[in-house]
Amino acid sequence: MGVGKGTVARALVKASDYFAIDTDDLIESVENRRVKKIFEEEGEPYFRNLEKKCALWLEKNVDNTIISTGGGFFKQENIHRIGTIIYLESSFDGILNRIHSAPNAKAKLKKRPLLSNLEEAKKLYNQRVEDYKKVSDITVNVENKDLNLIVEEILGKVNENN
Numbered sequence: 830m831g832v833g834k835g836t837v838a839r840a841l842v843k844a845s846d847y848f849a850i851d852t853d854d855l856i857e858s859v860e861n862r863r864v865k866k867i868f869e870e871e872g873e874p875y876f877r878n879l880e881k882k883c884a885l886w887l888e889k890n891v892d893n894t895i896i897s898t899g900g901g902f903f904k905q906e907n908i909h910r911i912g913t914i915i916y917l918e919s920s921f922d923g924i925l926n927r928i929h930s931a932p933n934a935k936a937k938l939k940k941r942p943l944l945s946n947l948e949e950a951k952k953l954y955n956q957r958v959e960d961y962k963k964v965s966d967i968t969v970n971v972e973n974k975d976l977n978l979i980v981e982e983i984l985g986k987v988n989e990n991n
C-alpha cells in the first residue's frame with residue numbers, strides 16, 4: 830500500500846531489459862473497473878479471488894518479467910512458484926509520508942480502500958510485516974532512499990540470487 834512497488838517497477842524497466850506488469854492493473858483491466866470499485870461493489874473476498882486467478886495465470890504464463898502486486902498478493906498459495914519475491918521494506922510512517930508528500934496525495938489515498946481507516950491500516954501493516962519478511966527471497970529497504978539506489982540494489986541482489 831504505497832511503499833513504491835509500481836514506481837520501482839517502472840524505474841527497473843528503464844534501467845534494464847526487463848518489462849513489467851502490475852497485478853492490480855491486470856485485474857482492473859479484466860474487470861473494467863477500479864480496485865476501489867471492486868471492493869465497494871463486490872467486497873474483498875471477490876477481489877482476493879481475482880488475485881488468485883491472476884496468480885495461477887502468472888505461474889503458468891509469465892517469465893523474466895517484473896511483476897508489481899497489491900500489498901495483499903503475497904498470501905497467494907503459489908507465490909513461490911511465480912518467481913523471486915522482492916520485499917520493499919519501509920516503516921508504516923515512511924509509507925504514509927511518501928503518499929502524503931505526493932503531488933496527487935488525495936487521489937493516491939482515495940484509490941486505496943484499505944488505507945481509508947489509518948488505525949486499521951496500521952494494524953494490517955503490523956500483522957503483515959513478519960509475513961512479508963518470511964515470504965520474500967530478497968529484501969531491499971526503501972525508506973528515504975533514492976530511486977536509482979533502490980534499482981541498483983535490486984538488480985545486484987537479483988543477479989546474486991540467480
Ligand SMILES: Nc1ncnc2c1ncn2[C@@H]1O[C@H](COP(=O)(O)OP(=O)(O)O)[C@@H](O)[C@H]1O
Nearest residue numbers: 830831832833834835836927928931974975976
Ligand atoms: N524511492 C522513492 N522516493 C520518493 N518517492 C517515492 C519512491 N518510491 C515511491 N515514491 C512515491 O510514493 C508514492 C507511492 O508509490 P507507488 O509506486 O504508487 O506505491 P505502490 O505501488 O506500492 O502502492 C508515489 O507518490 C510515488 O511517487
Ligand SMILES: O=C(O)C1=C[C@@H](OP(=O)(O)O)[C@@H](O)[C@H](O)C1
Nearest residue numbers: 830831853864899900901941942
Ligand atoms: O494491501 C492490500 O491488501 C491491497 C493493496 C492495494 O494495492 P497497493 O499495494 O498498490 O496499494 C490493492 O491491491 C488493494 O487495495 C488491496
